[in-house]
Amino acid sequence: MTVPALNSVAWFEFGTDKPEKVKEFYGELFDWKYVLNTNTPGVTYHSVMTPGAQQPAGGVWESEGSFPNYAIFYVHVQDVAATVERAEELGATVLMKPVSDAAGFTFARLQDTAGHHFGVFSVSVR
Incomplete structure (x- = not known):
């Protein structure tokens, strides 16, 4: 795995109670693909693969209504x-x-x- 540069924006995330809508919209708009991530038990999370990328660049966290919808960035x-x-x-x-x-x-x-x-x-x- 290539580690992103320190203090750079290196991940994004959507938290949503409508994961299929989010994945469909951004998938069609940017040709993103999604891979189920099972690293955190009890969390349904899909990693986002952008075109040509060797590793994920973001994720979609399925909230099932347990928290408000959001979109944020993460700094490494x-x-x-x-x-x-x-x-x-x-x-x-x-x-x-x-x-x-x-x-x-x-x-x-x-x-x-x-x-x-x-x-x-x-x-x-x-």
């Missing part, structure tokens, strides 16, 4: 916990504390000082 960082701590010092609100999945991804979600929802993540190369 060296240390998720340290970034969350620094963001809080700068006035951000933590929406989701750091969590890790079976594939070695650690991520968290924040709200910036203007109210925008975004995420940060790191990759543990195994």
Whole structure:
């Protein structure tokens, strides 16, 4: 796996209660393909494969109505916990504390000082 550059926007995600509509729309508009990701038990998540890409660039998280619909970006960082701590010092609100999945991804979600929802993540190369 190629690791994205630090501090760059390197992932996007849709959280939706209408995953088939999201996948159909963006699939037809941009020729995206979808692969079921089973790394996080209890979560239905489809990785987005963009044309010509060797690895996913984003995902569609099926909410089943358990949370509001959203679309966000994620920034690749060296240390998720340290970034969350620094963001809080700068006035951000933590929406989701750091969590890790079976594939070695650690991520968290924040709200910036203007109210925008975004995420940060790191990759543990195994």
